[in-house]
Amino acid sequence: MNTQELLPSALGPGEELPVEVAVGSYRLAVRRLRHNMGALLAGVLFLGVVVCCICAPLYARYVAHTGPLDNHISEQVTVGGHRRDVVSLIGIPIGPTWHARFLLGADFNGRDVAVRMLYGGRNSLIVGFSATAITMIVAVLIALFAGYYRGWVDSVLTRILDVIWAYPAILLGVAIGTSLALGGISIGPLQLSGGSLYIPALIIGFVNIPYVAKPIRGQVIALREKEFVDAARILNASGLRIMLTEILPNLSSTIVVLVPLMIANSILLEAGLSYLGAGVQPPNPSWGTMISDGVKLITSSPDLVLAPGLMLVLTVLCINIFGEGMRDALDPRAVRRRTRR
């Protein structure tokens, strides 16, 4: 091929030089993610769960005609033409009726399991999302300051992270949860009563901080030695400005990858804490409290554990699969991981 042909003058009227458009890493990632059917399916399924849980009040009002806290312990319900006790005389609740009322049966208090599961899902998701938000914001700030300033700031912050990290998450969560459930929190403007949903969110968010801050701090340390940071420093940019406008954007893909992971972990931790009585406080439902209630009756009504348990596993699994797909899409090394050699 003659190089002359590539010069603009060689092009005919209306013809354009083929231009290689640089594609941003995010657009590339989206493009890769679009080809990952499994991850997409998981994402859609998760969105479905979220929408269902948001619509919990609609289901409760127009389909089941009962709230998440309403007891029907001494009532009867008609199933297939037969009148049946919601909770039998020996205390065994009705199983799934597959009708509008008590679709998935009742619990030991005669409360509708399907309604509670949707409301419980809402609470679990609220706790998961708010805990993740707390973790990410605090952890990124700690990582930025520790990694950028190094020296004594780094030493102090890293020691604090080490302390939190030394406790198994569930044990620390239970310890703080127990001590907060006693009387709530009142630190300055922050007033939360002992039964508030945001107490477990706050605890889980706090417990997870080192798992995010440690890897990000490592990255900040690597980034601060880069030329573009030196350039900003030469331009007399302040430390805060360098952290927020030079370093933070370069952390974004790590943060994006960590978010689904932390949401999944937070929901699991919430369930564990609620199971032990240190998370969402009864009678407020969450998947963890429902499983905890169901375990007491597992010999007679295993569906009280299975229904919220499967819902929990399905939701967390969807988040994890989607998160893994996102990681593969954002990680340049992932390309060669997928290709066989």
Next chain:
Amino acid sequence: MNRFIVRRAFQAAIVLGLVSIFTFLIFQVIPNGDPAARLAGRTATPEQIAAIARSWGFDRPIYIQYLHTMGKIFTGSVISYTQQINVVDQIRRGLPATISLAIGAGFIWLVFGILVGLLSSLRPGRLLDRTLGFLALTSISSPVFVIGSVALYFFAYRTSILPSGGYVPLTDNPLHWVEHLLLPWISLSLPFIGFYSRVLRGNVLDAKHEDYVRMARAKGLSSRRVLVRHVLRNSLIPIMALWGLDFAGVIGGGAILIESIFDLRGVGQYAAESIQVLDVPPIMVIVMYTAVLVVIMAAIIDVLYAYLDPRISLNA
């Protein structure tokens, strides 16, 4: 190397000190209200509350209380609020069950985690890898108490193949010991197996593209030899580090959920039962004891790491 060990030990000691302060603060400062009033119950008179505050030392300055509590923990004379029994004795009583649980489960999750991880890294992207990957993600996404209670339902209540809980000491009857611990071991291991296999798979696939592996292959070594001697050896170091920490966590009572579900009467269950009645001293001691185990284990792992992986600079 020695200097590194000394420095790491010094660091661990600082963290241990902070851990003890932090644990103390969780229980003395965060809870709203007066601990003596809580201890005295709802119908107590102010005089009774004051008497309790004096006898438990709640009226003293906070740092005196801290030193006092630490002294009691070191001499092993902490008394629980509700049952008024010695907390350290109670923990010691729970240790055999907890250690049995940790050793069995730790062995299972390490072996199977490595096995599954290796199998899925052999041919990434193929059917076997995808299936194992999906199973691994499912087990990571399952809370241990759901796995445990469902396993209990199917193997103990429905079919009575295995006992429905409880702990039999190894010295009493080794067969019953295994029988009672089989379900807890497997239930506790499953999420760990999933997680370890994913980590190992990633490590192996990354290591396969390292220069030293290419070098080994260029020398004409067989692919099995390259895999075992070069890829696996380096990929296993982080797995062992993870294992050490998780193992320390379980020994320290971190398997609080599994122990309660299978009624193993170990350290974790003691913590869970104390939580139900809001009995602070046992929770405080167990949390502290676990954290101490983890901090010491982390220091040991760091030293081993530096020893095994010469690329880690000891001065960093």
